[in-house]
Amino acid sequence: MKYETIVFETAGAVATITLNRPDKLNALNPRMFADLGAALDRFEADAALRCLMITGEGRGFCAGADLTARDMESAAPDLGQSLIERYNPLVLRLTGLDRPVVAAVNGVAAGAGCNLALAADIVIAGRSASFMQAFVRIGLMPDAGGTWVLPRLAGQARAMGLAMLGEALPAEKAAEWGLIWDCVDDDVLMAEAGELAARLARGPTLALGHIKSAIRAATANGLEDQLALEARSQAVLGRSDDYREGVLAFREKRPAAYRGT
Ligand code: T3D
Numbered sequence: 001m002k003y004e005t006i007v008f009e010t011a012g013a014v015a016t017i018t019l020n021r022p023d024k025l026n027a028l029n030p031r032m033f034a035d036l037g038a039a040l041d042r043f044e045a046d047a048a049l050r051c052l053m054i055t056g057e058g059r060g061f062c063a064g065a066d067l068t069a070r071d072m073e074s075a076a077p078d079l080g081q082s083l084i085e086r087y088n089p090l091v092l093r094l095t096g097l098d099r100p101v102v103a104a105v106n107g108v109a110a111g112a113g114c115n116l117a118l119a120a121d122i123v124i125a126g127r128s129a130s131f132m133q134a135f136v137r138i139g140l141m142p143d144a145g146g147t148w149v150l151p152r153l154a155g156q157a158r159a160m161g162l163a164m165l166g167e168a169l170p171a172e173k174a175a176e177w178g179l180i181w182d183c184v185d186d187d188v189l190m191a192e193a194g195e196l197a198a199r200l201a202r203g204p205t206l207a208l209g210h211i212k213s214a215i216r217a218a219t220a221n222g223l224e225d226q227l228a229l230e231a232r233s234q235a236v237l238g239r240s241d242d243y244r245e246g247v248l249a250f251r252e253k254r255p256a257a258y259r260g261t
Helices: 030-045 080-098 112-118 132-140 146-154 158-167 173-176 186-201 205-218 222-240 243-251
Strands: 006-011 016-019 049-057 058-062 103-104 108-110 120-126 130-132 168-170 182-184
Touching: 006 030, 030 080, 030 243, 049 058, 049 186, 058 112, 080 112, 103 112, 103 186, 108 112, 108 173, 112 120, 112 130, 112 146, 112 186, 120 173, 120 186, 130 173, 132 158, 146 158, 168 173, 182 186, 205 222, 205 243, 222 243
Parallel strands: 016 049, 049 103, 058 108, 103 120, 108 130, 120 182
Antiparallel strands: 006 016, 130 168
8 A cells, every 4th residue: 555654564574664754854744644544554454564663764763743734824723632633642552552663763853753753662773863852942842752751761850851952862872861772873773673673573472562561551550560460461471372382492492483472
């Protein structure tokens, strides 16, 4: 299927979404939200796809909301409604996917584009990329989960600085601060991210899905609730084909061949 604002490709068990409005640094417009929704439908419907990668075309990852798309002369827009209808569902969908999501951040990730990247489970960025809570520069506050994710990843002091100053945080520092998984040289970014995605796609998909939801739930749970959640999840995983395969492979001293079931 052809999309107007993104490219959706599959290679083996990895699906890649490339945000594709490079002349606008892949800024998000209503069409892109619709295209992303349709691509996610396609990914979710195909159990053979076991990892999703998101990246951007050109020199940017995503510059957040398209600031040229809105008429600023007439009545003030209802940005809350815009978040409720488009941004919030997208973030919830990515974080709630039962399969791993990798963001390969190839350039600047600003505004909601930054928080879209941070909604991925594993974020790997090129050295020239940067992360910018640009909102304050246009009189807004972080959205698309920014105020939730920043203090959790970077701590309150750094979250405040990032949100209030709106400065670009270079990828290397983002990795040092624990905002992202890794920062690599630009020329190897796509190869490294692709390898990471392929490795996850070969992994025990059911376990990866439970790891993802457990770690995300941990931010709201106390220890007791989290221990109970681990017990429930491990009970499911203990009955999985991949657990059986993992143990047999260990005993037989061979690599496990996981099927994701
Ligand atoms: O519904 C709602 O609106 C609510 C939700 C809001 C969520 C948000 O994301 S609000 C925050 C929106 N984003 C921004 O404020 C970032 C705006 N962009 C920038 O500050 C800069 O472009 C960057 C720091 C990201 C990169 O700077 P630089 O110097 O590398 O590139 P540039 O020259 O500024 O941009 C290159 C082109 O992309 C340029 O087009 P031109 O002049 O060559 O035709 C620029 O206008 C365009 N572009 C960049 N960002 C956006 C954009 N076009 C539309 N919307 C953008 N956000």
